[in-house]
Amino acid sequence: xxxxxxxxxxxxxxxxxxxxxxxxxxxxxxxxxxxxxxxxxxxxxxxxxxxxxxxxxxxxxxxxxxxxxxxxxxxxxxxxxxxxxxxxxxxxxxxxxxxxxxxxxxxxxxxxxxxxxxxxxxxxxxxxxxxxxxxxxxxxxxxxxxxxxxxxxxxxxxxxxxxxxxxxx
Numbered sequence: 610x611x612x613x614x615x616x617x618x619x620x621x622x623x624x625x626x627x628x629x630x631x632x633x634x635x636x637x638x639x640x641x642x643x644x645x646x647x648x649x650x651x652x653x654x655x656x657x658x659x660x661x662x663x664x665x666x667x668x669x670x671x672x673x674x675x676x677x678x679x680x681x682x683x684x685x686x687x688x689x690x691x692x693x694x695x696x697x698x699x700x701x702x703x704x705x706x707x708x709x710x711x712x713x714x715x716x717x718x719x720x721x722x723x724x725x726x727x728x729x730x731x732x733x734x735x736x737x738x739x740x741x742x743x744x745x746x747x748x749x750x751x752x753x754x755x756x757x758x759x760x761x762x763x764x765x766x767x768x769x770x771x772x773x774x775x776x777x778x
Contacts, residue, residue: 619735626680627739630673641676648689651698652679652768663757666749671761674740678765681736682772691775693768701774702767709763733769740765 633641645653656675660668682688744750744762 619733620738623677623681623735623739626677627743630676630680633673633676638672638676641679644683645679648683649679649693651693651695655698655764655768659761663753667753667757670743670747670749674743674761674765675768677739677743678736678768678772681733682776685772685776687775688772693771693775697771697774698767701770702763705763705766705770709759733773737766737769740769 642653645656652675656672659671663671744758750758
């Protein structure tokens with residue numbers, strides 16, 4: 610897999626977003642929730658939908674992950690202009706579920722090829738890497754139930770795909 614100059618610039622941007630989100634206060638949380646309510650209400654409902662199934666510290670970490678995604682995409686093409694929809698999300702989520710099921714049943718070399726191919730087609734490699742890093746470094750997320758982790762990661766990948774899709778329109 611090759612990284613472009615753009616990917617390396619994005620890494621710096623993701624680092625800044627991660628630092629901001631790690632230091633977030635309640636006023637900023639309220640501000641971001643207000644932005645989501647205005648510009649991406651589906652994303653807000655998706656975030657809030659996790660709350661009943663997660664412990665409060667887990668929910669807060671997952672909310673931060675989605676804030677990172679929002680901070681990354683909000684000023685990109687159509688981030689605030691085109692609203693994500695449930696149908697769009699479900700279609701991309703279904704595609705991602707099929708992909709992960711394929712990986713689960715594939716040989717090692719096939720898995721490597723499929724993962725590399727998928728990542729090469731992802732425009733937001735740095736964002737995805739930052740999200741995976743958080744999942745593998747935050748104690749609350751490391752301790753999370755594996756089933757919840759899987760569902761959340763597929764949701765996160767699907768939301769990123771949704772934003773990339775509207776960025777092409």
